[in-house]
């Protein structure tokens with residue numbers, strides 16, 4: 001199973017563009033394609049890698065990445081090496097059908113992700129990505145920034161992963177505030193935004209994941225694989 005770490009993205013995708021601080025539109029496009037290329041049939045080596053990538057990708061690039069990973073029969077979430085729960089023939093489905101299914105099938109996410117947990121992780125990541133075009137993000141592609149610039153970039157494009165949030169909240173037992181926070185970020189169940197059971201469903205999911213995080217944390221920190229195994233439908 002191939003994994004990609006920060007060094008690989010720096011060597012392969014960013015390496016050729018270290019001579020100048022300002023990327024052209026074309027160069028930014030090449031970098032985006034290289035990142036998708038690297039991740040469409042591998043996964044991030046660690047959480048730090050996925051967090052690092054936030055400085056280089058936009059929500060649009062992320063959507064392209066999801067599509068490419070699905071074409072390769074991979075769960076959309078870039079930390080994952082599993083298949084989506086439900087495989088579909090990518091060529092048999094047009095955009096309108098896809099959209100219809102997404103809006104009308106409450107389990108449509110399972111054709112993109114291995115589990116509801118990774119659907120949520122992915123949503124949580126995507127809503128935090130900056131819309132700013134890559135060529136406009138001066139210096140983010142440089143491997144050796146000055147300490148001051150590095151600090152600024154780290155802060156500006158800092159992203160929290162859903163896994164980190166759960167690990168933090170696992171001890172707090174404050175699910176209602178967690179749900180309120182997620183809602184504020186625009187995270188919901190897609191089509192059924194008006195659905196009355198929505199909050200209850202989210203609450204049940206979160207209780208389950210938090211309980212599992214607690215168990216895993218006590219057992220072996222940082223391995224969250226078990227969370228994706230038994231997703232109910």
Ligand SMILES: [Zn+2]
Pocket residue numbers: 075076077080081082113114115118228
């Ligand atoms: Zn997954």
